[in-house]
Amino acid sequence: MRLIIMGPPGAGKGTQAKFIAEHFGIPAISTGDIFRANVTAGTPLGVEAKRYMDAGEYVPDEVTNLMVRDRIDEPDAEPGFLLDGYPRTLAQVEELDGMIAFTGHALDAVVVLTVDQDEIVQRLVQRAELEGRADDTEEVIRRRQELYTEQTEPLVEVYRQRGLLLELDGTGEVEEVTQRIFEALDVVPQS
Numbered sequence: 001m002r003l004i005i006m007g008p009p010g011a012g013k014g015t016q017a018k019f020i021a022e023h024f025g026i027p028a029i030s031t032g033d034i035f036r037a038n039v040t041a042g043t044p045l046g047v048e049a050k051r052y053m054d055a056g057e058y059v060p061d062e063v064t065n066l067m068v069r070d071r072i073d074e075p076d077a078e079p080g081f082l083l084d085g086y087p088r089t090l091a092q093v094e095e096l097d098g099m100i101a102f103t104g105h106a107l108d109a110v111v112v113l114t115v116d117q118d119e120i121v122q123r124l125v126q127r128a129e130l131e132g133r134a135d136d137t138e139e140v141i142r143r144r145q146e147l148y149t150e151q152t153e154p155l156v157e158v159y160r161q162r163g164l165l166l167e168l169d170g171t172g173e174v175e176e177v178t179q180r181i182f183e184a185l186d187v188v189p190q191s
């Protein structure tokens with residue numbers, strides 16, 4: 001099973017990704033998590049990525065693509081994977097197509113969680129204040145949403161045209177959303 005989960009920042013992708021991955025026995029690969037682990041470990045990749053992440057900008061495609069290529073080459077991703085936070089640009093879509101084609105497999109489905117972006121921004125701003133996350137300013141939070149709309153949302157149409165899209169309501173309790181995703185995914189034939 002080769003899956004992608006998409007949605008604006010704060011839509012709950014990471015939470016749902018873990019449930020889906022567990023259900024199918026595949027790794028959930030979050031580019032944001034890999035970048036954060038590198039930042040914490042102080043690796044050269046982390047140092048480079050941090051500059052972009054702190055500003056709410058995307059890390060350059062070349063850096064991100066190489067990192068994903070290495071990760072999906074790991075043995076645990078051989079039976080499949082769920083990508084969370086990748087691809088985010090049209091150039092990344094092309095790269096991913098190449099990586100998957102190289103293994104002789106295909107993407108099975110792309111889950112998109114739809115939510116009200118204004119509501120999310122309010123929630124993220126409040127959370128940042130409560131948790132004292134000074135680096136997550138309203139400006140940075142808005143910039144992340146803006147980039148999603150400009151650069152990532154167009155990917156939805158690409159995958160819709162390929163007949164891979166499962167567009168689902170991401171609002172409501174976590175379990176409700178998980179249920180919606182499972183119902184939608186169980187009808188997708190596995191490759």
Ligand code: AMP
Nearest residue numbers: 031032052053057058059064085086088
């Ligand atoms: P996330 O946890 O998925 O929201 O990712 C956190 C941050 O990591 C993003 O705001 C970007 O700066 C960076 N990032 C994660 N995935 C990508 C990607 N596919 N392309 C570029 N930057 C990314």
